[in-house]
Amino acid sequence: MLEEADARSAVQLLASCRSLSLSAGALHRPADTGEEALLLLEEGFVVVRSVPPAPSRPMITCEAAYGGIVLPPATGELLEAVIDSRLTLLPARIVTQLLSLPALADALLQEVAETLRRKQDSIANFGDVRHVERVRRKLLQLARDYGRVTGDGVKLDLPLTHALLGEMVGSERETVTRGIDQLERTGFLSRDGYYYRLHLAPEALVR
Numbered sequence: 001m002l003e004e005a006d007a008r009s010a011v012q013l014l015a016s017c018r019s020l021s022l023s024a025g026a027l028h029r030p031a032d033t034g035e036e037a038l039l040l041l042e043e044g045f046v047v048v049r050s051v052p053p054a055p056s057r058p059m060i061t062c063e064a065a066y067g068g069i070v071l072p073p074a075t076g077e078l079l080e081a082v083i084d085s086r087l088t089l090l091p092a093r094i095v096t097q098l099l100s101l102p103a104l105a106d107a108l109l110q111e112v113a114e115t116l117r118r119k120q121d122s123i124a125n126f127g128d129v130r131h132v133e134r135v136r137r138k139l140l141q142l143a144r145d146y147g148r149v150t151g152d153g154v155k156l157d158l159p160l161t162h163a164l165l166g167e168m169v170g171s172e173r174e175t176v177t178r179g180i181d182q183l184e185r186t187g188f189l190s191r192d193g194y195y196y197r198l199h200l201a202p203e204a205l206v207r
Helices: 004-015 092-099 102-125 131-146 162-169 173-185
Strands: 018-022 036-043 045-050 059-065 077-081 085-091 148-150 153-156 189-192 195-198
Touching: 004 092, 004 102, 018 036, 036 092, 045 085, 045 162, 059 102, 059 131, 059 162, 085 092, 092 102, 102 131, 102 162, 131 153, 131 162, 131 173, 131 195, 162 173, 173 189
Parallel strands: none
Antiparallel strands: 018 085, 036 085, 045 059, 045 077, 148 153, 153 195, 189 195
């Protein structure tokens, strides 16, 4: 917990930062970022997408929801809001001042470490040649990070189209569709539109 004086300082520092609201499908480009060093997601769900020259395919390299942190998009990248989202843009000078508050520095470092872990997990998923296994592992990762435990499994309250999952795992949309159908037949998941419920015990999400 922050001391009262530190809490006031943190609120003032964050209030001085620019806020960015993105409607679902809106993009944030490198030229839009200015001097920001980190993007703090206050609400919503965003992804960072690499956009290489054709014929290479776009790939999602990071995602964030529910208070996560991402780096600003670099050249060749775009940040896209999957649902209506709001971010606080943290310049390097503000990050430096926030890190001078010990309790807040610990929280900030932990969240940045979580961002790095999500990126590492995403890269590890590409190592499996079986596309259905890539999809299964990605859904497990998302459930671990953002899932909500219910009476019959873990629910993902994130709208995940097959095209979006395809960019997350490096597979064509049609391949993802076949993988999802296979996972549904085996009882691993059930679907409600773009929302998923994984039928497993919460302890199965432990890394």
